[in-house]
Amino acid sequence: DTGVSQDPRHKITKRGQNVTFRCDPISEHNRLYWYRQTLGQGPEFLTYFQNEAQLEKSRLLSDRFSAERPKGSFSTLEIQRTEQGDSAMYLCASSQGLSQETQYFGPGTRLLVL
Amino acid sequence: AQSVTQPDIHITVSEGASLELRCNYSYGATPYLFWYVQSPGQGLQLLLKYFSGDTLVQGIKGFEAEFKRSQSSFNLRKPSVHWSDAAEYFCAVGAGGSYIPTFGRGTSLIVHP
Numbered sequence: 001d002t003g004v005s006q007d008p009r010h011k012i013t014k015r016g017q018n019v020t021f022r023c024d025p026i027s028e029h030n031r032l033y034w035y036r037q038t039l040g041q042g043p044e045f046l047t048y049f050q051n052e053a054q055l056e057k058s059r060l061l062s063d064r065f066s067a068e069r070p071k072g073s074f075s076t077l078e079i080q081r082t083e084q085g086d087s088a089m090y091l092c093a094s095s096q097g098l099s100q101e102t103q104y105f106g107p108g109t110r111l112l113v114l
Numbered sequence: 115a116q117s118v119t120q121p122d123i124h125i126t127v128s129e130g131a132s133l134e135l136r137c138n139y140s141y142g143a144t145p146y147l148f149w150y151v152q153s154p155g156q157g158l159q160l161l162l163k164y165f166s167g168d169t170l171v172q173g174i175k176g177f178e179a180e181f182k183r184s185q186s187s188f189n190l191r192k193p194s195v196h197w198s199d200a201a202e203y204f205c206a207v208g209a210g211g212s213y214i215p216t217f218g219r220g221t222s223l224i225v226h227p
Contacts, residue, residue, distance in 0.1 A: 004157065033214070040219065040220075041219050041220070042118075042204050042206070042217030042218050042219050042220050043158070043204075043217050044217070045214050045215075045216075048214065056214070091157065091158070093157075093158075095213070101146055101148075101163065101165070101208060101213040102160060102163065103160070103213075103215075104160075105150075105157035105158040105159070106157050107155065107156060107157045108157060
């Protein structure tokens, strides 16, 4: 069990560019969550998957954001036409089975939009 | 919708002193309550959780928390703080079904030697 991993750890991009982040959950965890955390705030829920199905999306997830989990394993979060307000830490978490409430978080991807 | 208030943005304690971090929640039914810790450059780590039963919950690293329904609180305590406890602490409340937690804004713990 190597924990939840995220790639890249840091990303600097220019406004208007597209970025994609990857999350690898703990193996056999069927739920995967994405959160956004801005400076001085707690994480805010964006979306989650149960296996490959995207079950819930926050209103924070504008149409420039899209997430996928095509085979029920890793997930990607894409932001199109990035804006400076997208600068944040993007966190991924996973959970499993009867302990769905216990989420294991990855180290996050810090995005800076110039 | 549920919400969480952590009234203290920063808390400073001396190493070896006791600690209490405050958390108040708002939720119509019996909540699921969590405390997480986040160290610089690290992901969030679950310290403890409350779902039902005994209102005093023991967690990792010597932390405990007490659920008080009458006060809508879930304060985190530790009898003796270590320098390695310096970090950001987040209280969260979750609802049944999806278990998606709503986080507070966090309390930054500073430990003086």
